Amino acid sequence: xxxxxxxxxxxxxxxxxxxxxxxxxxxxxxxxxxxxxxxxxxxxxxxxxxxxxxxxxxxxxxxxxxxxxxxxxxxxxxxxxxxxxxxxxxxxxxxxxxxxxxxxxxxxxxxxxxxxxxxxxxxxxxxxxxxxxxxxxxxxxxxxxxxxxxxxxxxxxxxxxxxxxxxxxxxxxxxxxxxxxxxxxxxxxxxxxxxxxxxxxxxxxxxxxxxxxxxxxxxxxxxxxxxxxxxxxxxxxxxxxxxxxxxxxxxxxxxxxxxxxxxxxxxxxxxxxxxxxxxxxxxxxxxxxxxxxxxxxxxxxxxxxxxxxxxxxxxxxxxxxxxxxxxxxxxxxxxxxxxxxxxxxxxxxxxxxxxxxxxxxxxxxxxxxxxxxxxxxxxxxxxxxxxxxxxxxxxxxxxxxxxxxxxxxxxxxxxxxxxxxxxxxxxxxxxxxxxxxxxxxxxxxxxxxxxxxxxxxxxxxxxxxxxxxxxxxxxxxxxxxxxxxxxxxxxxxxxx
Amino acid sequence: xxxxxxxxxxxxxxxxxxxxxxxxxxxxxxxxxxxxxxxxxxxxxxxxxxxxxxxxxxxxxxxxxxxxxxxxxxxxxxxxxxxxxxxxxxxxxxxxxxxxxxxxxxxxxxxxxxxxxxxxxxxxxxxxxxxxxxxxxxxxxxxxxxxxxxxxxxxxxxxxxxxxxxxxxxxxxxxxxxxxxxxxxxxxxxxxxxxxxxxxxxxxxxxxxxxxxxxxxxxxxxxxxxxxxxxxxxxxxxxxxxxxxxxxxxxxxxxxxxxxxxxxxxxxxxxxxxxxxxxxxxxxxxxxxxxxxxxxxxxxxxxxxxxxxxxxxxxxxxxxxxxxxxxxxxxxxxxxxxxxxxxxxxxxxxxxxxxxxxxxxxxxxxxxxxxxxxxxxxxxxxxxxxxxxxxxxxxxxxxxxxxxxxxxxxxxxxxxxxxxxxxxxxxxxxxxxxxxxxxxxxxxxxxxxxxxxxxxxxxxxxxxxxxxxxxxxxxxxxxxxxxxxxxxxxxxxxxx
Numbered sequence: 004x005x006x007x008x009x010x011x012x013x014x015x016x017x018x019x020x021x022x023x024x025x026x027x028x029x030x031x032x033x034x035x036x037x038x039x040x041x042x043x044x045x046x047x048x049x050x051x052x053x054x055x056x057x058x059x060x061x062x063x064x065x066x067x068x069x070x071x072x073x074x075x076x077x078x079x080x081x082x083x084x085x086x087x088x089x090x091x092x093x094x095x096x097x098x099x100x101x102x103x104x105x106x107x108x109x110x111x112x113x114x115x116x117x118x119x120x121x122x123x124x125x126x127x128x129x130x131x132x133x134x135x136x137x138x139x140x141x142x143x144x145x146x147x148x149x150x151x152x153x154x155x156x157x158x159x160x161x162x163x164x165x166x167x168x169x170x171x172x173x174x175x176x177x178x179x180x181x182x183x184x185x186x187x188x189x190x191x192x193x194x195x196x197x198x199x200x201x202x203x204x205x206x207x208x209x210x211x212x213x214x215x216x217x218x219x220x221x222x223x224x225x226x227x228x229x230x231x232x233x234x235x236x237x238x239x240x241x242x243x244x245x246x247x248x249x250x251x252x253x254x255x256x257x258x259x260x261x262x263x264x265x266x267x268x269x270x271x272x273x274x275x276x277x278x279x280x281x282x283x284x285x286x287x288x289x290x291x292x293x294x295x296x297x298x299x300x301x302x303x304x305x306x307x308x309x310x311x312x313x314x315x316x317x318x319x320x321x322x323x324x325x326x327x328x329x330x331x332x333x334x335x336x337x338x339x340x341x342x343x344x345x346x347x348x349x350x351x352x353x354x355x356x357x358x359x360x361x362x363x364x365x366x367x368x369x370x371x372x373x374x375x376x377x378x379x380x381x382x383x384x385x386x387x388x389x390x391x392x393x394x395x396x397x398x399x400x401x402x403x404x405x406x407x408x409x410x411x412x413x414x415x416x417x418x419x420x421x422x423x424x425x426x427x428x429x430x431x432x433x434x435x436x437x438x439x440x441x442x443x444x445x446x447x448x449x450x451x452x453x454x455x456x457x458x459x460x461x462x463x464x465x466x467x468x469x470x471x472x473x474x475x476x477x478x479x480x481x482x483x484x485x486x487x488x489x490x491x492x493x494x495x496x497x498x499x
Numbered sequence: 500x501x502x503x504x505x506x507x508x509x510x511x512x513x514x515x516x517x518x519x520x521x522x523x524x525x526x527x528x529x530x531x532x533x534x535x536x537x538x539x540x541x542x543x544x545x546x547x548x549x550x551x552x553x554x555x556x557x558x559x560x561x562x563x564x565x566x567x568x569x570x571x572x573x574x575x576x577x578x579x580x581x582x583x584x585x586x587x588x589x590x591x592x593x594x595x596x597x598x599x600x601x602x603x604x605x606x607x608x609x610x611x612x613x614x615x616x617x618x619x620x621x622x623x624x625x626x627x628x629x630x631x632x633x634x635x636x637x638x639x640x641x642x643x644x645x646x647x648x649x650x651x652x653x654x655x656x657x658x659x660x661x662x663x664x665x666x667x668x669x670x671x672x673x674x675x676x677x678x679x680x681x682x683x684x685x686x687x688x689x690x691x692x693x694x695x696x697x698x699x700x701x702x703x704x705x706x707x708x709x710x711x712x713x714x715x716x717x718x719x720x721x722x723x724x725x726x727x728x729x730x731x732x733x734x735x736x737x738x739x740x741x742x743x744x745x746x747x748x749x750x751x752x753x754x755x756x757x758x759x760x761x762x763x764x765x766x767x768x769x770x771x772x773x774x775x776x777x778x779x780x781x782x783x784x785x786x787x788x789x790x791x792x793x794x795x796x797x798x799x800x801x802x803x804x805x806x807x808x809x810x811x812x813x814x815x816x817x818x819x820x821x822x823x824x825x826x827x828x829x830x831x832x833x834x835x836x837x838x839x840x841x842x843x844x845x846x847x848x849x850x851x852x853x854x855x856x857x858x859x860x861x862x863x864x865x866x867x868x869x870x871x872x873x874x875x876x877x878x879x880x881x882x883x884x885x886x887x888x889x890x891x892x893x894x895x896x897x898x899x900x901x902x903x904x905x906x907x908x909x910x911x912x913x914x915x916x917x918x919x920x921x922x923x924x925x926x927x928x929x930x931x932x933x934x935x936x937x938x939x940x941x942x943x944x945x946x947x948x949x950x951x952x953x954x955x956x957x958x959x960x961x962x963x964x965x966x967x968x969x970x971x972x973x974x975x976x977x978x979x980x981x982x983x984x985x986x987x988x989x990x991x992x993x994x995x
Binding site for chain 1: 583597598599600603604605606607608611614615618619620621622680683684685686687688689690692693749750751755757758841842843844845846847848849864869871872873874875879883887888890891913914915916917918920923935936937938940941966967969970971972973974975977978980981984985
């Protein structure tokens, strides 16, 4: 039964246990693996390699689409198996190793990893590990719940290990749009002009002679954690929906809006769920990850089409979507992340991008990745691909946290991922600051008036006023710019 | 003779003196004006308005392509005529007013201003002032030495004033490629796949009924200042050329390289001039501004084609190019800046981007705009459009200046314009740091080893080592991060 998923007969003798396949990964190799936000990751070979690496003291460079599920990043980190990791992660154990300097991490725009490999700006991939639903007769492969960087890994890796996941229905054939842009200097246009355009093949091309191992697995993706909306996320979502409604009133947008990109997490889910009881209709998404809310909106008749690189949903939603794929297959498509996130398409389609910040500052610079300047949390992911090129770039965060000991609106962010040039709208539970057409000093006053937590309003106004007295296009007091972070470290609160 | 440049007879009665045209600009208006890096700017109406504004205490919001020549920005600023200015400037008087908080400045990616206007994310343009070579029979207009944002201003402004510059030959007809992407949500692909592709019209469409005034002028653009290469710029250029040669040896690039974008100034000129005596050939440019060096390389047979939004050259070079346009007209093209700088084309063509930094830090974050965090110098210009989307993003600066009292390589930049995600190669006169494929801690050591001035090497190594002891993905000591800037302010030197 499982062997029927190898439709190219000559590959059937490549089947082996995961432990044997893991032996093909040698010390020092660059490994490219499927997996994007827990979806479609390696469920057998990478964990088997982690166990082996621990015993044999092996280290690899691991590239993926984005984060992995099933604690695989944690297991690899724990085993000391990672010398270098890119382009994204969300694992607590791995994060600690990165911050301790034990694992080198490259935090990359998700659209760029494949570009860097194709243009030889990164070392070549020695071996790829790719989860597939089945191998087609020509040796090409059908991915599962994500595409990520698998097209590039399949094309460029010297050797390929395939994990055929029999828990994934072969019906996923056709939900992927596989397209790889030409190498420089002969790249043509990517002919997508609407989220629902399909421009590629249904399978990922693969030279069968590169396949060195095939492993069967039978395990679903790690389910998404569905965080329940709280009063803060609900408030943020409400501010954003009110803003959209007003843009429609002003004639800037129609009730269809423009294609939406939403980052991961509860704020994005809350915003999307807010559309359910709104006047908006015929909405579309052009995003990285599709979460439960996407399928809820499809069911509610509000969302017509969603394009992304992965489906990362709860266990219930997984059954709903993949158990009845006939119902949803014309409603969404999964693309390589160098297509889902590519700057040209984001600008061409006019995306409304909603992403989460860790903190933002007086002038609208955004920190998406670092705690107090040095320690990374997750990574920039695709937020930069979208924010820079979007029609509207929106960032959200809570105004304050930890019983208001931490303000997320600050004099200066301790790390910059998105500069003020790329930030149109900032939102906290307190309110929304529309920064379009404003100069830095105007942005600052708007942010103080609309976004900062009341406990910090006077303190931030004082910083701004004293900085303005000293002057400048973007007035700052460098000796005091990080005083809030330093006070938190010393006194446990940012409050004066 | 001059009237023959108005080929649509019905417009001939719109001719008026500049002072009369300046009366059409009312207090509080949003004015969109031609002009990109001194080229093709308004030479009569804006200066006349400056004089009037001073007498009558008027203020406008002024948008242009980029900077203006003939001290026009200075005159307007001096007259108190500017309430808001975007997206770029280089004028000393204006800069001082901006830093004093007297003029609000919006520092914008040069590709974005037109987008923001078309998508109504900026207030509408009340009146446009556009320099043209002539008005065609259908009322469409032929720009002069730049295109900038004039296509957008002509399309969207409620009223239009034209300055017909009789000092510019009508032979410029055909050197422009005028194309405007469709508005959302119906935008199509921009069908450029090589720098030499011409996809548009030769003239800018304009509804003649919007023309409220026509003014004749007879004055050339302000010439570019040609700074003579010094030992530092020569050293930087040599490092970059050696790097390119090595990339060819490694098989990453061919002797044709990929299309080059070069920022303004003597380093860019020095790099381009370095190609003259190299093995590189059949080079192309896809840039914002064409400087003398572009035409020198064309003359030397090294450069086959150059695409940009303006020609900003010395007086000698101006005569050479525009006095013999037949020789050069197939060798270059001028485009709207939302085409020359658009992210999708920069990624599609695989640009090699070379831009100038004011300072960069240990991890490769770049400050292109601010002095000590608060005071703006010029603006980000197109550097962000290119750096983010380029095949290779290179930033250059001198290692130290002011008798080495200032290090341009620092623990932390005082303002971030380009994050480490967007910076591949850093170069100072000391050396070149190839940061591709490196994690932050590796980047830091490479920058210390290769780029920092010897006087600051130990000091920077000490900061990095102590920060690493405390830990982090991007180790910093927040209490000390700006100590170099603060020491400079207090003691006149960054040296400990």
